[in-house]
Amino acid sequence: MHALGYYITAAVAEIGGCFAFWAWLRLDRSALWTIPGLLSLIAFALLLTRIESAFAGRAYAAYGGVYIAASLLWLWFIEGQRPDRWDVLGALVCLAGAALILFGPRPSI
Numbered sequence: 001m002h003a004l005g006y007y008i009t010a011a012v013a014e015i016g017g018c019f020a021f022w023a024w025l026r027l028d029r030s031a032l033w034t035i036p037g038l039l040s041l042i043a044f045a046l047l048l049t050r051i052e053s054a055f056a057g058r059a060y061a062a063y064g065g066v067y068i069a070a071s072l073l074w075l076w077f078i079e080g081q082r083p084d085r086w087d088v089l090g091a092l093v094c095l096a097g098a099a100l101i102l103f104g105p106r107p108s109i
Contacts, residue, residue, distance in 0.1 A: 001050070003051050003052060003062075003102065004066075006047050006048070006050045006051055007051070007062070007063050007066040008066060008070065009047050010043075010044050010047035010048050010063065010066075011063070011066050011067050011069075011070035011071075012070065013040045013041070013043040013044035013047060014040070014041065014044040014067065015067075015070060015071055015074050016036075016037075016040045017036075017037045017038070017039075017040030017041035017043075017044060018037070018041070019037075019074070019078070020033045020034060020036055020037025020040065021033070021034060021037050024037075048060065048063060051063075058101060061098075061101050062098045062101040062102045063098070064094065064097075064098065065091075065094035065095045065096075065097055065098025065099075065101075066095070066098060068090070068091050068094045068095075069091040069094065069095055072087050072088070072091050075087075
């Protein structure tokens, strides 16, 4: 799988895991929601380790843009609230920043 695939899969795992806790604590769902939530968050952490990067911080920074865009897709498709133009513009700016972090020229280490 390429980095983008890992980032997208990690974002779904993180958002789903966090949403499980949101459902438990904010939507009055059963505490049993935390079990798949924890498993999902473990999967998220494992997926991020698959990113080819010499430094964890750079991999995490680039992931941030993907996470923001994925969160807005979650907002739309799971929670039923369509992102507004400012959400979309903000996500595009973040994705551009993530692309700079991922693909910017760097000296060989």
